[in-house]
Amino acid sequence: MIDTVTVMFSVNGNDVSAAVEPRTLLVTFLREHLGLTGTHIGCDTSQCGACVVHLDGRSVKSCTMLAVQADGQAVTTIEGLGTPEKLHPMQAAFNENHGLQCGFCTPGMIMSAVDFAQGNPSPTPHEVREWLEGNICRCTGYHNIVASVEAGARAMAKA
Amino acid sequence: MGLMSQPIRRTEDGRFITGRGRYVDDVKMEGAAIGYALRSPYAHAKIMSIDVEAAKSAPGVIGIITGAELEAAGIGHLGAAFPASFLKNRDGTPRVDGDRALLTVDYVRYVGEPVAFVVAESLNAAKDAAEQILVDYEELPAVGLIDEALDPGAPLVWPQAPGNIALDWAQGDEAATDAAFDRAAHVTRIDLVNNRVVVNSMEPRGAFGTYDKVTGQYELYATSQGSHPIADTIAKRILRIPPERLRVITPDVGGGFGLKMSTFAEYPLVLIASEKFGMPVKWMSERTEAFQSDSHGRDLKSHAEMAFDAGGRILGYRIKTDFNLGAYGLGFGPGIQSVVPMFVVGGVYKVPVVYNHVRAVFTNTVPVEAYRGAGRPEAAYIIERIMDLAAREMGLSQDEIRLRNFIQSHEMPFRSYVGAVIDSGDFQRNLHDCLRQADWAGFPARRAEAEKRGKLRGRGLAYYIEKTAGGASAVVISFTPAGRVEVGVGTSAHGQGHETTFAAIVADKLGVPFDSIDLIQGDSIRAPWGGGTGGSRSLWNSGNGILKAADAVIDKGREVAAALMDTAQDAITFEEGAFRVHGTNQFLPLLEVAEAARAGSKLPPELKARLEKGLDSSGTHEEKGDTFPNGCHICELEIDPDTGKVSVISYDVVDDFGFVLNPLIVAGQVHGGVAQGIGQALLENCLYEPGTAQLLSGSFMDYTMPRADDLPSFGFTYNEILCTTNPLGIKGCGEAGTVGAAPAVMNAVLDALWDKGVREVDMPMTALRVWETLQRAAAKAAV
Ligand code: FES
Ligand code: FES
Numbered sequence: 024m025i026d027t028v029t030v031m032f033s034v035n036g037n038d039v040s041a042a043v044e045p046r047t048l049l050v051t052f053l054r055e056h057l058g059l060t061g062t063h064i065g066c067d068t069s070q071c072g073a074c075v076v077h078l079d080g081r082s083v084k085s086c087t088m089l090a091v092q093a094d095g096q097a098v099t100t101i102e103g104l105g106t107p108e109k110l111h112p113m114q115a116a117f118n119e120n121h122g123l124q125c126g127f128c129t130p131g132m133i134m135s136a137v138d139f140a141q142g143n144p145s146p147t148p149h150e151v152r153e154w155l156e157g158n159i160c161r162c163t164g165y166h167n168i169v170a171s172v173e174a175g176a177r178a179m180a181k182a
Numbered sequence: 183m184g185l186m187s188q189p190i191r192r193t194e195d196g197r198f199i200t201g202r203g204r205y206v207d208d209v210k211m212e213g214a215a216i217g218y219a220l221r222s223p224y225a226h227a228k229i230m231s232i233d234v235e236a237a238k239s240a241p242g243v244i245g246i247i248t249g250a251e252l253e254a255a256g257i258g259h260l261g262a263a264f265p266a267s268f269l270k271n272r273d274g275t276p277r278v279d280g281d282r283a284l285l286t287v288d289y290v291r292y293v294g295e296p297v298a299f300v301v302a303e304s305l306n307a308a309k310d311a312a313e314q315i316l317v318d319y320e321e322l323p324a325v326g327l328i329d330e331a332l333d334p335g336a337p338l339v340w341p342q343a344p345g346n347i348a349l350d351w352a353q354g355d356e357a358a359t360d361a362a363f364d365r366a367a368h369v370t371r372i373d374l375v376n377n378r379v380v381v382n383s384m385e386p387r388g389a390f391g392t393y394d395k396v397t398g399q400y401e402l403y404a405t406s407q408g409s410h411p412i413a414d415t416i417a418k419r420i421l422r423i424p425p426e427r428l429r430v431i432t433p434d435v436g437g438g439f440g441l442k443m444s445t446f447a448e449y450p451l452v453l454i455a456s457e458k459f460g461m462p463v464k465w466m467s468e469r470t471e472a473f474q475s476d477s478h479g480r481d482l483k484s485h486a487e488m489a490f491d492a493g494g495r496i497l498g499y500r501i502k503t504d505f506n507l508g509a510y511g512l513g514f515g516p517g518i519q520s521v522v523p524m525f526v527v528g529g530v531y532k533v534p535v536v537y538n539h540v541r542a543v544f545t546n547t548v549p550v551e552a553y554r555g556a557g558r559p560e561a562a563y564i565i566e567r568i569m570d571l572a573a574r575e576m577g578l579s580q581d582e583i584r585l586r587n588f589i590q591s592h593e594m595p596f597r598s599y600v601g602a603v604i605d606s607g608d609f610q611r612n613l614h615d616c617l618r619q620a621d622w623a624g625f626p627a628r629r630a631e632a633e634k635r636g637k638l639r640g641r642g643l644a645y646y647i648e649k650t651a652g653g654a655s656a657v658v659i660s661f662t663p664a665g666r667v668e669v670g671v672g673t674s675a676h677g678q679g680h681e682t683t684f685a686a687i688v689a690d691k692l693g694v695p696f697d698s699i700d701l702i703q704g705d706s707i708r709a710p711w712g713g714g715t716g717g718s719r720s721l722w723n724s725g726n727g728i729l730k731a732a733d734a735v736i737d738k739g740r741e742v743a744a745a746l747m748d749t750a751q752d753a754i755t756f757e758e759g760a761f762r763v764h765g766t767n768q769f770l771p772l773l774e775v776a777e778a779a780r781a782g783s784k785l786p787p788e789l790k791a792r793l794e795k796g797l798d799s800s801g802t803h804e805e806k807g808d809t810f811p812n813g814c815h816i817c818e819l820e821i822d823p824d825t826g827k828v829s830v831i832s833y834d835v836v837d838d839f840g841f842v843l844n845p846l847i848v849a850g851q852v853h854g855g856v857a858q859g860i861g862q863a864l865l866e867n868c869l870y871e872p873g874t875a876q877l878l879s880g881s882f883m884d885y886t887m888p889r890a891d892d893l894p895s896f897g898f899t900y901n902e903i904l905c906t907t908n909p910l911g912i913k914g915c916g917e918a919g920t921v922g923a924a925p926a927v928m929n930a931v932l933d934a935l936w937d938k939g940v941r942e943v944d945m946p947m948t949a950l951r952v953w954e955t956l957q958r959a960a961a962k963a964a965v
Contacts, residue, residue, distance in 0.1 A: 126203050
């Protein structure tokens with residue numbers, strides 16, 4: 024019998040409580056237990072940022088923490104940021120500026136960018152590049168991601 | 183105005199930006215088990231025994247599959263895509279590919295080769311159990327590097343391949359080339375290493391298989407660049423079942439870059455496991471596992487020589503390349519440095535005679551296969567590095583040496599010595615435009631300014647060409663009762679935005695609303711047959727195919743519309759999405775005609791019988807005629823001599839892709855391609871340890887992926903010089919950025935270091951390597 028612990032937190036505004044193996048990563052919990060598959064896994068060394076979610080509004084790599092460490096906090100995933108009908112300004116900016124190709128890095132990029140833009144409404148390209156250092160994209164060469172984040176940050180400031 | 187040539191925003195983005203994409207790992211199936219591959223920790227070993235008994239009874243374990251069991255069941259092996267008769271040694275003898283079972287039985291030949299497949303209720307349970315499998319290995323000497331493998335007396339990866347030579351291939355005329363060198367006024371020689379890279383699509387590989395024991399049907403979800411080739415390989419070669427018993431579905435795919443063209447062992451393994459254990463089985467690669475088990479790219483060493491006359495004109499070109507094939511010749515592996523780039527080894531120049539001698543070398547490393555450009559970036563790298571060096575040696579400017587040797591527009595179609603027929607292009611114009619765009623003339627001032635800041639500034643130019651087109655992928659346009667237009671294609675996008683670009687063609691051709699069109703791709707049963715997406719040729723295949731299928735729709739529609747409006751066919755014209763009776767205001771929209779044809783009740787019986795499928799039509803672009811994307815890249819960078827750090831300051835590209843269907847998407851392809859080239863040139867390096875062939879760069883911690891702060895923004899423009907050999911006039915853009923980037927960057931690095939006495943630079947020019955190179959040059963100067 025494998026020991027479990029109970030975690031309670033909110034995910035995208037909904038209260039969640041579940042019994043999990045203590046070694047369960049937050050990303051595994053989100054994907055496997057809650058079916059929130061928008062948060063991706065791109066590595067096993069905490070390098071790629073495909074798994075970025077918000078914990079109480081700040082971006083974290085959900086592969087780098089255990090589900091139990093999120094206990095009592097508010098988790099937001101890409102699914103909770105906006106919907107196809109009502110996009111978050113950062114999501115809209117990625118579409119408008121062709122900031123994605125295969126889309127695999129995209130949820131992590133957007134979640135990371137939203138946190139960044141909250142603190143910096145009119146970033147320079149250089150600042151965007153420095154911030155995104157923890158998110159790897161293999162498709163876009165970052166050019167359009169940087170343009171997306173700049174535009175998204177401006178749009179967020181206006182919204 | 184039509185949608186074609188417009189920068190339409192991508193329709194597929196909607197699901198990706200909201201987390202609603204569906205990749206293989208997102209597919210859910212009731213009662214699914216997890217598969218995990220136990221992999222060899224040794225580069226070369228004989229397997230004395232495998233004991234799975236303890237592991238079988240570990241908690242949560244469902245079962246374990248070994249190679250011996252697969253052999254007994256008659257399961258087939260993996261292999262190379264090229265028939266033996268198509269690609270052989272220059273003396274006519276057959277090449278050696280080795281023999282790769284899904285799970286090895288007697289020997290392991292690289293670190294990461296799968297030995298057993300554990301199926302359990304969870305990944306953790308599978309991993310825990312795998313640790314309890316007892317494999318008795320007898321370690322053998324191993325070779326991981328080309329030089330080690332070629333050393334006389336090196337241990338052999340395959341006894342049937344003496345000297346570890348898998349393939350000894352050549353193109354061109356050796357004697358005629360030697361004669362050209364005898365006449366030369368100047369000969370430039372260069373030795374180059376093209377470093378090994380790991381593809382690293384951000385989504386690792388994965389597969390999800392089910393077997394229905396009632397119907398005997400297999401279904402596989404796989405991360406692929408095309409479902410049909412994988413279905414064919416698994417059905418015909420591995421499971422040996424009629425093809426209709428297997429359906430391969432490719433859902434959303436997180437990047438491919440050539441990696442996901444091939445059939446990997448884990449794909450049939452999840453099907454075999456599902457059949458054996460009676461439940462769906464999923465396998466997802468982890469990143470560390472990907473480093474060990476994905477096919478790698480590049481890894482070759484070349485010696486090249488170019489003979490010139492006194493005017494700097496090329497007389498002949500001689501290349502000798504040895505490339506690392508890994509432990510097995512799989513997929514496109516044996517062809518990547520031989521037949522794949524053979525038509526572009528001479529670049530954009532008039533090269534009267536060539537001799538290109540290429541050997542594939544077995545090593546105890548994971549097989550090397552296609553990586554973006556597959557052989558063409560390597561060919562461009564060699565010729566653009568040697569042209570750069572030749573210019574320096576002969577005192578010509580970088581543009582002048584190229585202008586003197588370019589194939590001229592007025593000479594096209596031009597049949598090159600290597601047999602390429604280049605239909606169209608204007609190399610001179612693209613070069614001039616790129617020089618202007620990059621402010622080539624203003625460089626000396628920028629260099630002087632950098633020098634004041636203590637920085638070494640360099641610029642590099644490269645003019646690449648690649649050849650694409652070929653293969654056949656069918657298109658089917660069909661009309662649903664709900665009024666939607668389904669476009670089935672045999673290509674398979676994994677980031678390229680085909681849902682948007684293909685729909686634009688259909689919307690323009692048929693005049694139906696853009697948002698009424700659904701793309702059906704990546705499904706070996708629902709989509710028509712095709713070779714998948716790779717080699718920058720999906721628009722060539724599917725785009726031109728759509729034109730054909732759409733023409734067939736219109737022809738049928740005209741007949742139906744004539745019947746419905748009770749008039750003669752030749753009185754009907756098709757304009758703006760409607761069939762119109764000439765000289766009247768009578769018309770019927772295409773979608774109404776399609777629905778009437780589908781229902782059939784209003785059609786004359788003869789027509790109804792003939793148009794059994796209504797207006798649904800298919801088309802395949804099969805016309806011969808290659809395409810030659812080409813363009814000029816200019817890189818400007820600065821080096822900090824104290825740290826060796828290279829900073830790319832600006833990067834300019836002027837391309838010719840023929841007709842550009844969606845400028846936004848095309849620019850994105852170029853950006854991503856250039857980033858991969860810069861990554862290879864400055865950062866990325868896959869290393870195997872000398873002596874042991876242990877993989878040293880096995881994670882993102884020790885393999886440097888290009889990140890946002892490593893790259894500049896890119897200047898990209900294009901000249902649309904239409905391709906004359908296909909109706910759309912397109913040339914293909916997917917790989918081009920990667921083809922041109924590495925030589926442009928490395929020429930710039932050499933330019934920055936030249937005045938310090940540096941004469942040789944090899945990829946990747948990491949900060950450490952630059953610093954060491956500068957120290958060596960300084961020490962030499964001091965002597
Ligand atoms: S999955 Fe790569 S950083 Fe989390
Ligand atoms: S869009 Fe594919 S990895 Fe970023």
